[in-house]
Amino acid sequence: MRSRLAVIAGLGCVAAALAGCTATGQMALGSGPSVQALTVSTDTTTESTVSFPTPLLPSRAQCREIVAGTGPRVQPGDVVEVAVSLYLGATGEKLVSVGYDSSKPAKYVPVSASAADVVSAGLRCGSRGSRLAVAIPHSASIANVTALGLIDSQKTRLTDPQQLGLGSGEGFVQVMDIKRVFPGKATGAPQITRDGFPAVALAPNGTPGITIPKKPTPTKMELEILKAGAGPVIGEKSTVLVHIAxxxxxxxxxxxxxxxxxxxxxxxxxxxxxxxxxxxGVKVGSQVGVILPTPASEGQAADASFLVIDILGIL
Structure with missing residues (x-):
């Protein structure tokens, strides 16, 4: 049985989400007339309903917190579980909504410090429990919808906002409900690993670099704690949010x-x-190294992979 963890890392199957706010922690988006013109429902457990004068012509990206969240503001480096609804500025039509039922799951968005990105800049306006409304200008429309994967595979190849039905100057309205906020990397205490185990070096953002030792291919599955977390304990039936290398x-x-x-x-x-x-039994916040052998099969010799897994949270 091939581990899905190995498949996820091997395929690199996650669409990159754009991000954007200042590195100092200040919000990159402020309010403005377009976002103030929105009337937005306040029940964060259901899809939003929005009304506004059309066509909406935001000259810049604008953000407004409709429902106040709790806890600290979203920061660069966080990962946000977010439900999203997207509306066409020309007509007010709802184009798509995700994150409110199991058939269209929420998005997990890494938040960066790029001031050019509407997605993260909008998320930086809130905290856990917030409902945020963002008015997105014509110039940023394509980058925004493809970043979150909100438009189907055919339309994600579009490069001209007019092909999405946008006239000159028109944009989108995006309503985001922040469900949960996770650290973007393992936060546990570094541990000393045994000799002969693959070496792991970490970039400042947590990205692992792996050095495989010059040893015969292992045949036994092994786990080593690289960082010891202090969060809840993982159970055999847990669903976990992980980064994998x-x-x-x-x-x-x-x-x-x-x-x-x-x-x-x-x-x-x-x-x-x-x-x-x-x-x-491993705790949230931990980083583990796993040797994952692959048995020999017809035409292929036995091999192995080494996984570095950051356990960010239990879902």
């Missing part, structure tokens, strides 16, 4: 969710029971 033992070829943009939810109930047994 992998390196092939034979070739050193590396892949990761860090490169592709966002962490992924993983249900341990669907994983290899041997791996689940190793992960059960």
């Amino acid at each position: 992998s390196a092939n033992w034979s070739t050193g070829a590396a892949n990761s969710t860090w490169q592709s943009g966002a962490p992924q939810p993983v249900s341990l109930a669907q994983e290899d029971p041997s791996l689940v047994k190793l992960l059960s």
Whole structure:
């Protein structure tokens, strides 16, 4: 049974989400006449309803907190679980809504410090529990909708805002409900690992670099705690939010969710029971290294991968 954790890291299957606010912690978006003209519903457990004078012609991106959240403001480096509804500024039509039922799950958006990105700049206006309304100008429309993957695969290839039905100067209205906020990397205390185990060096944002030792390909699954977290304990049936980096033992070829943009939810109930047994009891905030052997098959020799897994939260 091939681990889904290895598949996620190997495919790099997460669409990168754009981000944007100042590195000093100040919000990159302020209010303005376009966002103040919106009338937005306040029940954050259901899809938003929005009305506004049309066509909406925002000259710049603007943000307004409709429902106040609790806790600290979203910061660069956080990962936000967000439900989103997108409206066409020309007519007020709702184009798409995700995050309010299991058929269209919420998005997990890494927040960066880029001041050019409407998605993160908008998220920086709020905290857990906030409902945010963002007026998005014509010039930023395509980048915004493709960043969150809100438009279908055919339309994500569009480069001209007019192909989305936008006239000159028109834009979008985006309503975002911040469900939860997670750290963007493992926050636990670094641990000393045993000799002969792959070495892991971390970039400032938490991205792992992996060095495979010059040793025979391992045949036994092993786990090592690289950072010891202090959060809740993972159970055998937990669904966890993780960042994953992998390196092939034979070739050193590396892949990761860090490169592709966002962490992924993983249900341990669907994983290899041997791996689940190793992960059960590990605490949120931990970073673990896992040696994952691949048995020999017809035409292919036995091999192994080394995974670095940052456990960001339990969903």
